[in-house]
Amino acid sequence: MITSKAVISDGKGNYNVDTIQIGECADNEVLVKIAAAGICHTDWDSIQTWNKNFIVGHEGAGTVHSVGKNVTKVAVGDKVILNWAIPCGHCFQCNEGNVHICETNSPVCGCGLEGHAQIESSTHNDQPIERSFHLGAMSEYAMVKQEAVVKLTHDIPFAAASIVGCGVMTGWGSVVNAANVKAGSTVCVIGCGGVGLNVIQGAKNSGAAKIIAIDIAQNRIDQAKEFGATHGVISTKEDVDFINVKQQVMEINGGRGADYAFECTAIPALGSAPLTLIRSAGTAVQVSGIEQRIDFDCELFEWDKIYINPLYGMCNPERDFPRVLDLYEQGKLKLEELVTKTYRLEDIAQGFDDLLNGRIAKGVVLMDEVEG
Numbered sequence: 465m466i467t468s469k470a471v472i473s474d475g476k477g478n479y480n481v482d483t484i485q486i487g488e489c490a491d492n493e494v495l496v497k498i499a500a501a502g503i504c505h506t507d508w509d510s511i512q513t514w515n516k517n518f519i520v521g522h523e524g525a526g527t528v529h530s531v532g533k534n535v536t537k538v539a540v541g542d543k544v545i546l547n548w549a550i551p552c553g554h555c556f557q558c559n560e561g562n563v564h565i566c567e568t569n570s571p572v573c574g575c576g577l578e579g580h581a582q583i584e585s586s587t588h589n590d591q592p593i594e595r596s597f598h599l600g601a602m603s604e605y606a607m608v609k610q611e612a613v614v615k616l617t618h619d620i621p622f623a624a625a626s627i628v629g630c631g632v633m634t635g636w637g638s639v640v641n642a643a644n645v646k647a648g649s650t651v652c653v654i655g656c657g658g659v660g661l662n663v664i665q666g667a668k669n670s671g672a673a674k675i676i677a678i679d680i681a682q683n684r685i686d687q688a689k690e691f692g693a694t695h696g697v698i699s700t701k702e703d704v705d706f707i708n709v710k711q712q713v714m715e716i717n718g719g720r721g722a723d724y725a726f727e728c729t730a731i732p733a734l735g736s737a738p739l740t741l742i743r744s745a746g747t748a749v750q751v752s753g754i755e756q757r758i759d760f761d762c763e764l765f766e767w768d769k770i771y772i773n774p775l776y777g778m779c780n781p782e783r784d785f786p787r788v789l790d791l792y793e794q795g796k797l798k799l800e801e802l803v804t805k806t807y808r809l810e811d812i813a814q815g816f817d818d819l820l821n822g823r824i825a826k827g828v829v830l831m832d833e834v835e836g
Contacts, residue, residue, distance in 0.1 A: 635662025637777015
């Protein structure tokens with residue numbers, strides 16, 4: 465048995481750092497010694513609403529500590545990035561190429577614990593405990609299925625590598641995989657936090673000519689330009705329908721709406737905002753995962769507009785993680801610069817506070833030495 469510190473929540477708004485015990489790997493499982501874990505809005509939402517005990521965290525990177533006898537994908541000592549959209553490889557969606565919405569393993573598609581390592585392997589107060597999104601990355605060790613790891617062969621700090629498995633992939637993939645942004649196009653990005661910055665980077669990688677960053681804070685606009693935005697528009701909370709923002713976008717774009725617009729705020733009131741900003745036959749993308757009911761004015765769809773809601777940037781981890789890391793090595797994608805601040809596991813409350821108050825683009829928990 466291994467004793468590990470971890471962030472534990474009851475899913476009713478409470479969480480704390482406590483110890484868990486971890487047993488041996490089953491045949492197809494991998495025990496990862498976590499080096500870094502990203503802090504995401506989804507982690508905070510899960511703490512507030514899941515109404516069950518679980519280990520928090522779904523972004524992580526580390527080193528393989530041990531493996532089950534049937535594991536062939538990685539070996540002890542390999543560096544890995546965790547991936548929460550765990551494909552089974554044989555269901556309808558996996559066969560269609562949509563491994564991010566696997567019908568057997570996905571933790572967000574109503575599939576239960578099929579993609580989870582044996583729940584008995586991790587215990588808290590002598591009771592089996594689930595791992596968030598089948599990972600539970602905010603822990604010194606995480607037991608996962610071998611399909612949940614992608615071998616890391618690039619030279620990159622763990623802090624930067626850890627965020628590839630959700631925040632980076634969601635933003636970048638929504639541009640490259642889901643919207644298939646064309647070179648020379650105009651792109652609007654609503655909300656310039658961690659995900660929005662990666663939408664901007666994806667648009668830049670795709671050759672967009674104009675990338676318009678939209679946010680309520682000037683400092684976020686300034687940061688967005690460091691990541692590739694060509695223009696900035698300040699919005700206000702009073703402009704709920706984005707009428708003023710639309711006017712500014714059209715002025716920038718020669719009197720026409722944008723070709724693409726991406727919503728990255730997770731604010732339900734802004735769910736229809738990307739439709740407002742695009743031209744006829746343009747594409748609106750809801751990136752942030754809004755799940756509340758939204759009433760749409762059907763005139764916003766005039767004419768021939770497309771509205772899509774991709775999950776996880778339609779990620780295929782074995783294909784996309786190396787693509788992202790290749791761009792990083794070539795200096796075409798900023799990853800280390802996304803990590804605004806690092807924390808110890810015991811300082812997770814400060815990390816969440818910084819996240820919720822917009823002080824950071826991306827925070828990362830380091831299990832050993834804190835950088836910077």
